[in-house]
Amino acid sequence: MFPTLLWKIRLKPQVREEIDAKILGALEALRRGLPKLEPGRGWQSEQALHEREDFRDLVACVADAARSVLRFLRIGYDALEITGCWATVLANGAAHRAHSHPNNFLSGVYYVRTHPGADSINFHDPRPQAAVIRPPVVELTAENTDQVVVKVTDGTLLMFPSYLEHSVAATASDEERISISFNLMFASFTENLSKPLW
Numbered sequence: 001m002f003p004t005l006l007w008k009i010r011l012k013p014q015v016r017e018e019i020d021a022k023i024l025g026a027l028e029a030l031r032r033g034l035p036k037l038e039p040g041r042g043w044q045s046e047q048a049l050h051e052r053e054d055f056r057d058l059v060a061c062v063a064d065a066a067r068s069v070l071r072f073l074r075i076g077y078d079a080l081e082i083t084g085c086w087a088t089v090l091a092n093g094a095a096h097r098a099h100s101h102p103n104n105f106l107s108g109v110y111y112v113r114t115h116p117g118a119d120s121i122n123f124h125d126p127r128p129q130a131a132v133i134r135p136p137v138v139e140l141t142a143e144n145t146d147q148v149v150v151k152v153t154d155g156t157l158l159m160f161p162s163y164l165e166h167s168v169a170a171t172a173s174d175e176e177r178i179s180i181s182f183n184l185m186f187a188s189f190t191e192n193l194s195k196p197l198w
Contacts, residue, residue, distance in 0.1 A: 016155035037091035050085035096168035104183035117172030
């Protein structure tokens, strides 16, 4: 009942390598002249990376995945557009607190560089009333947990409802963790979807 779905896609190695090479080159240019990240620190780019030529192939993959999600959900209106796309780089000890992405329908993240100790994302139970009574459990299962940890690798693309809170635990690797996040919303929402349903 009341499922919250997460879609996990692995890009083919050749596709991933071509995409990653362009992304890493673009990020190197964006970060040129900046000091090396200190432990516990992170860096985020501006939020319009989807408009850059070097992100075109990733944007195409995101669009394909989003169309598949809408087909799976039996949603008849498939005109989605990326409303924001940004890079996050986390140094050793850096974390990302729990948050969601308001005013969007789908959100996601593509992993460019992961490492042991920097290869997971946490998703939190979106039902606030589920925490009203919390008896002790003898074993954590999918049915009684309030957090799910999803392991990721280089080339993993995740997509999930934008309302779903997520976080990143402190990075336990000396290598930088690099990811590209994005949001998607229905194009022309007010013209097509905002009419009352009652």
